Amino acid sequence: GNSVTQMEGPVTLSEEAFLTINCTYTATGYPSLFWYVQYPGEGLQLLLKATKADDKGSNKGFEATYRKETTSFHLEKGSVQVSDSAVYFCALSDRGSSNTGKLIFGQGTTLQVKP
Amino acid sequence: NAGVTQTPKFQVLKTGQSMTLQCAQDMNHEYMSWYRQDPGMGLRLIHYSVGAGITDQGEVPNGYNVSRSTTEDFPLRLLSAAPSQTSVYFCASSASRDRATIYGYTFGSGTRLTVV
Numbered sequence: 543g544n545s546v547t548q549m550e551g552p553v554t555l556s557e558e559a560f561l562t563i564n565c566t567y568t569a570t571g572y573p574s575l576f577w578y579v580q581y582p583g584e585g586l587q588l589l590l591k592a593t594k595a596d597d598k599g600s601n602k603g604f605e606a607t608y609r610k611e612t613t614s615f616h617l618e619k620g621s622v623q624v625s626d627s628a629v630y631f632c633a634l635s636d637r638g639s640s641n642t643g644k645l646i647f648g649q650g651t652t653l654q655v656k657p
Numbered sequence: 658n659a660g661v662t663q664t665p666k667f668q669v670l671k672t673g674q675s676m677t678l679q680c681a682q683d684m685n686h687e688y689m690s691w692y693r694q695d696p697g698m699g700l701r702l703i704h705y706s707v708g709a710g711i712t713d714q715g716e717v718p719n720g721y722n723v724s725r726s727t728t729e730d731f732p733l734r735l736l737s738a739a740p741s742q743t744s745v746y747f748c749a750s751s752a753s754r755d756r757a758t759i760y761g762y763t764f765g766s767g768t769r770l771t772v773v
Contacts, residue, residue: 546699573758574758574759574760574761576761578761578764584766584767585661585663585747585764585765585766585767586700586747586749586764587764588761588762588763591760591761593759593760631699631700633761635757635758635759635761636758637758641754642702642705642713642715642754643688643690643705643707643751643754643755643757643758644690644702644705644715644716645700645702645757645758645761645762646699647699647700648699649697649698649699650699
């Protein structure tokens with residue numbers, strides 16, 4: 543079945559460091575791919591998305607490219623800030639036969655940015 | 658502000674008690690869903706609805722009931738709470754099921770439930 547695998551955390555970086563959070567997926571068909579961010583004590587917010595192969599999603603300095611050949615959707619940011627400290631979830635849409643509208647989430651990666 | 662509103666934010670229940678988690682959205686979304694979030698497991702779909710009067714099960718429906726009498730509201734009921742239902746619950750909505758799979762959801766802020 544469809545699945546998402548994220549790198550385990552926590553990831554600890556200094557302010558202004560380069561960020562990469564790896565995400566790979568297994569899916570049939572042509573899912574959309576998403577990154578959601580969850581700040582402490584809050585719900586999930588859509589950070590960026592890509593709906594087809596080679597699309598690049600971007601928002602707030604974060605980027606991710608939909609790579610069908612490597613089944614990956616890695617999240618990157620050139621210079622992180624303390625305010626980026628949060629849990630990041632990679633997800634894909636399940637467009638299989640179940641047709642539930644479900645998103646399949648990775649287990650989440652905690653990012654801690656130190657001043 | 659438009660969005661998804663969940664109440665309560667926190668709740669402690671004793672084993673065997675019942676309660677209803679409330680979810681309301683003001684975006685006229687047809688598709689609504691409930692997820693639970695557990696450490697190391699991401700989010701898992703409990704129940705979903707594609708419109709008023711229509712609900713269906715997700716991947717972990719046991720112990721939960723839902724109904725959808727209006728477009729705006731999608732409450733989640735725990736009939737007899739168990740410690741295994743300790744979790745953070747999120748309600749999410751989208752304009753439609755198809756748009757959910759293409760563009761994702763709007764999430765509520767969550768309800769943290771502890772069953773003792």
